[in-house]
Amino acid sequence: MADKSEARWREVLTPEQFEVLRQKGTERAFAGAYCDAKDPGTYRCAGCGDPLFSSESKFESGSGWPSFYEAIEGGRVRTEEDHTLGMKRMEVLCGSCGGHLGHVFPDGPAPTGLRYCINSVALALEPDEDADVD
Numbered sequence: 001m002a003d004k005s006e007a008r009w010r011e012v013l014t015p016e017q018f019e020v021l022r023q024k025g026t027e028r029a030f031a032g033a034y035c036d037a038k039d040p041g042t043y044r045c046a047g048c049g050d051p052l053f054s055s056e057s058k059f060e061s062g063s064g065w066p067s068f069y070e071a072i073e074g075g076r077v078r079t080e081e082d083h084t085l086g087m088k089r090m091e092v093l094c095g096s097c098g099g100h101l102g103h104v105f106p107d108g109p110a111p112t113g114l115r116y117c118i119n120s121v122a123l124a125l126e127p128d129e130d131a132d133v134d
């Protein structure tokens, strides 16, 4: 599932997902579905479905994008230096399908001090089954 041609990605993703995941786009701040989400669950890759972040590591960053202090477990995301826009940033990608997720910055809260700044459109929240839904 992870190994697709760009043409195939265009077929299976929405235009918004394609722009972020495959073309390294960025959704508008405060516009994403998960910016303020507090529902317990697992955030999966919108491209391949792999689990990437837990709601337990989500925090309010005020940035306008869903923010996490750690990936769900080792190896689920990978990072790469990104020198676009005249800045040196660390890009965050899905370790499985290579989709662009966002960037990670060294200004997050304890215990990691990291802030994974992730596009909502790159994620799909799978709610915990035993969670209270209100």
Ligand code: FE
Binding pocket: 045, 046, 047, 048, 049, 050, 094, 095, 096, 097, 098, 099
């Ligand atoms: Fe993926």
